[in-house]
Amino acid sequence: GESVGLHLPTLSVQEGDNSIINCAYSNSASDYFIWYKQESGKGPQFIIDIRSNMDKRQGQRVTVLLNKTVKHLSLQIAATQPGDSAVYFCAEKDWSGGTSYGKLTFGQGTILTVHP
């Protein structure tokens, strides 16, 4: 029978290329955003974060861009390497109060495959 499940967006790149992974968020009360990398068989691993009072933040080979007007987040990976192959999740943190205070909500993820 036909398999049913999440159809994650996929991105295939060649080693050395730059990668851009996009994420749309819905909660305008979120003021802190995180990108996680999840390798097969492991838990999500923190990559980079950004607060809502910033629109860009750079790390080592990674850059996160935040556009609050359209509620869009992107992760740029420079000189992508085979070891970057994983599922990448964006997450947003809600500080609007009540029981949602500090709650971290994840997007569905993007599969990145890097070909040597």
Next chain:
Amino acid sequence: DARVTQTPRHKVTEMGQEVTMRCQPILGHNTVFWYRQTMMQGLELLAYFRNRAPLDDSGMPKDRFSAEMPDATLATLKIQPSEPRDSAVYFCASGPMSSGNTIYFGEGSWLTVV
């Protein structure tokens, strides 16, 4: 190297059995999360604690799931009775309760209910 520790890493159990998953958050972190990951639903938040008090467990099936923090160094997630549809990876995560602070994940408990 501080990290979130989860046990068991892998569990195969028969339908109807009780399953208990344990988590030791990073020392000093006062928020603890339980997530479930499946191919069908992705990462779903089951329960969320702040200073050991449950803040939000709306994502958790109440009839069979329960989550507690007996003390600051231990969080538990119980399923009783377990069903095949509970087969998933269960992640615990912890973080400090401050704006702009990330949360850190354990390696997960891989549960198979047959």
